[in-house]
């Protein structure tokens with residue numbers, strides 16, 4: 001079972017506790033159809049705009065065993081209010097630069 005760390009939008013925490021993410025990771029659905037059920041080893045926010053804290057938070061999840069870093073759909077797709085993160089491209093690039101090419105990146109959860 002692959003180990004996964006999820007990064008979510010801090011601004012979305014007020015309206016979403018991440019219920020769907022917990023369900024689909026445990027069931028291996030939607031973004032996790034190819035991996036099958038995964039072990040969630042961390043579920044952190046970006047730390048608030050403009051998301052710089054996501055870089056260190058991704059690294060600590062890798063240090064704790066994450067093989068895949070996943071950006072939740074609240075960041076990339078703007079779920080559930082249709083308002084994607086305007087900093088997503090920069091956050092993603094900075095995270096990849098920090099954690100290196102051996103860690104898989106998923107752009108969404110559902």
Ligand code: SF4
Nearest residue numbers: 009046049050051085
């Ligand atoms: S930087 Fe993006 S992901 Fe983080 S709180 Fe702001 S809008 Fe949400």
